[in-house]
Amino acid sequence: MINNLIKYxxxxxxxxxxxxxxxxxxxxxxxxxxxxxxxxxxLLPFDTPKYLLLFLGFLLGLNVDIFCNTPxxxxxxxxFMAFLRPTVISLISSRDTLESNSPxxxxxxxxxxxxxxxxxxxxxxxxxxxxxxxxxxxxxxxxLFRSVISALFTIILIILSQFLIYKx
Amino acid sequence: xxxxxxxxxxxxxxxxxxxxxxxxxxLMVQYNNYQNVKFFNSSTKVVARIYETLNSAYSYxxxxxxxxxxxxxxxxxxNRLQQIVxxxxxxxxxxxxxxxxxxxxxxxxxxxxxxxxxxxxxxxTIDKPRPSDTLxxxxxxxxxxxxxxxxxxxxxNRQNNYITLNKGRKDGVRPEMGIVxxxxxxxxxTNVSDNYSTGPTVLNKRWRVSAKIKNSNYFGSLxxxxxxxxxxxxxxxxxxxxxxxxxxxxxxxxxxxFPEGIMIGQIEDFDIGNGDNFYEIDIRLSTNFMTLTYVxxxxxxxxxxxxxxxxxxxDD
Numbered sequence: 001m002i003n004n005l006i007k008y009x010x011x012x013x014x015x016x017x018x019x020x021x022x023x024x025x026x027x028x029x030x031x032x033x034x035x036x037x038x039x040x041x042x043l044l045p046f047d048t049p050k051y052l053l054l055f056l057g058f059l060l061g062l063n064v065d066i067f068c069n070t071p072x073x074x075x076x077x078x079x080f081m082a083f084l085r086p087t088v089i090s091l092i093s094s095r096d097t098l099e100s101n102s103p104x105x106x107x108x109x110x111x112x113x114x115x116x117x118x119x120x121x122x123x124x125x126x127x128x129x130x131x132x133x134x135x136x137x138x139x140x141x142x143x144l145f146r147s148v149i150s151a152l153f154t155i156i157l158i159i160l161s162q163f164l165i166y167k168x
Numbered sequence: 169x170x171x172x173x174x175x176x177x178x179x180x181x182x183x184x185x186x187x188x189x190x191x192x193x194x195l196m197v198q199y200n201n202y203q204n205v206k207f208f209n210s211s212t213k214v215v216a217r218i219y220e221t222l223n224s225a226y227s228y229x230x231x232x233x234x235x236x237x238x239x240x241x242x243x244x245x246x247n248r249l250q251q252i253v254x255x256x257x258x259x260x261x262x263x264x265x266x267x268x269x270x271x272x273x274x275x276x277x278x279x280x281x282x283x284x285x286x287x288x289x290x291x292x293t294i295d296k297p298r299p300s301d302t303l304x305x306x307x308x309x310x311x312x313x314x315x316x317x318x319x320x321x322x323x324x325n326r327q328n329n330y331i332t333l334n335k336g337r338k339d340g341v342r343p344e345m346g347i348v349x350x351x352x353x354x355x356x357x358t359n360v361s362d363n364y365s366t367g368p369t370v371l372n373k374r375w376r377v378s379a380k381i382k383n384s385n386y387f388g389s390l391x392x393x394x395x396x397x398x399x400x401x402x403x404x405x406x407x408x409x410x411x412x413x414x415x416x417x418x419x420x421x422x423x424x425x426f427p428e429g430i431m432i433g434q435i436e437d438f439d440i441g442n443g444d445n446f447y448e449i450d451i452r453l454s455t456n457f458m459t460l461t462y463v464x465x466x467x468x469x470x471x472x473x474x475x476x477x478x479x480x481x482x483d484d
């Protein structure tokens with residue numbers, strides 16, 4: 001338990017630092033911006049209490065917001081993603097995979113499941129985030145384009161990082 | 169009552185979600201009124217300290233570029249100094265010359281030779297400003313003063329971009345002061361802590377700058393449409409104004425945030441808007457916000473006086 005707590009706290013700090021030091025400075029042609037920090041919400045154990053899931057998502061987003069001068073923007077997107085996580089998990093997995101009671105990791109759940117899981121949740125987060133950022137439906141297609149391109153980068157980063165960590 | 173409780177317990181997940189969403193959206197909407205933010209911005213001490221540490225690492229890799237930019241600006245300022253101290257047309261015997269007399273007698277220079285320099289308007293090259301020069305510059309009643317600052321955080325890839333500087337209240341920075349870079353207009357200060365300050369840049373949809381076309385003096389407002397960080401838009405220029413690609417756009421000086429005539433950019437492209445009586449003008453910004461490192465904060469001595477006056481107009 002304590003072990004887990006330290007592990008997730010460490011992950012939180014590393015992901016936030018990576019986000020502000022590295023990914024916020026990837027300004028490739030002005031509109032690609034991967035938000036890899038949401039990996040934290042993806043990797044929380046299956047049996048995380050639902051309220052904790054929401055609170056952690058909210059606080060994680062708020063933490064990024066403080067560094068980006070965008071209070072509430074990331075917080076609302078990560079809360080939305082955390083809210084839909086249980087639904088997405090039950091949609092894409094069969095009953096016996098869930099009963100194995102392992103955390104959602106690439107090596108435990110298999111690459112196909114993990115990639116599907118990442119794509120759906122990252123798209124949910126990025127679409128919500130980019131539409132909340134512009135706060136209008138004007139330029140609908142352009143915002144869609146921006147969010148999908150950035151989501152693509154985030155998905156590649158997340159899946160690459162997981163393959164690197166669970167090589168064996 | 170019991171059924172209400174049961175409803176709350178059964179749907180707590182959805183209700184908690186709603187509450188958290190409302191909190192974050194409220195934060196966002198309140199931030200639209202960006203002057204009111206006290207807590208969540210990067211002039212907050214801890215965040216600014218972290219950014220400053222990071223920035224010292226980043227700027228190391230850009231030293232060469234920073235050096236050449238500073239050298240270019242130095243050269244420009246030296247030329248300016250020459251023009252002020254040794255104007256082309258020698259001034260008549262007035263207080264300016266008198267001033268030099270008194271200063272030179274203090275510094276012990278030869279009075280006659282120095283006066284002659286001014287009066288005969290010989291081009292004189294000065295390698296370093298002498299005490300008398302700086303005294304003259306200081307004694308001129310300047311309306312604008314510039315506080316040098318270093319950029320410790322900045323972005324170009326959001327819809328509303330903000331900049332954080334390493335100068336704050338202790339250095340004389342106050343909200344509503346303009347920020348100017350070596351190549352032109354950068355932004356405005358909205359939040360100040362003791363040692364840091366922050367505010368929106370030109371690349372922010374919530375902020376606009378009063379700008380004018382240099383050769384025709386028509387003025388409009390500069391906005392950013394959130395697409396390209398090198399291009400902004402100039403609005404409210406009526407059809408009958410003659411435009412050309414490459415025309416220079418400068419600050420109008422109407423806002424009492426920037427002095428008049430600070431470079432903004434050049435016309436890249438213009439078009440007749442559909443249905444309006446105004447042009448749609450694309451401006452190529454002279455400031456490259458991706459590489460911005462050193463800036464100056466503009467302090468306008470008369471800002472509060474002008475603001476007070478303008479308040480009477482608003483009451484009408």
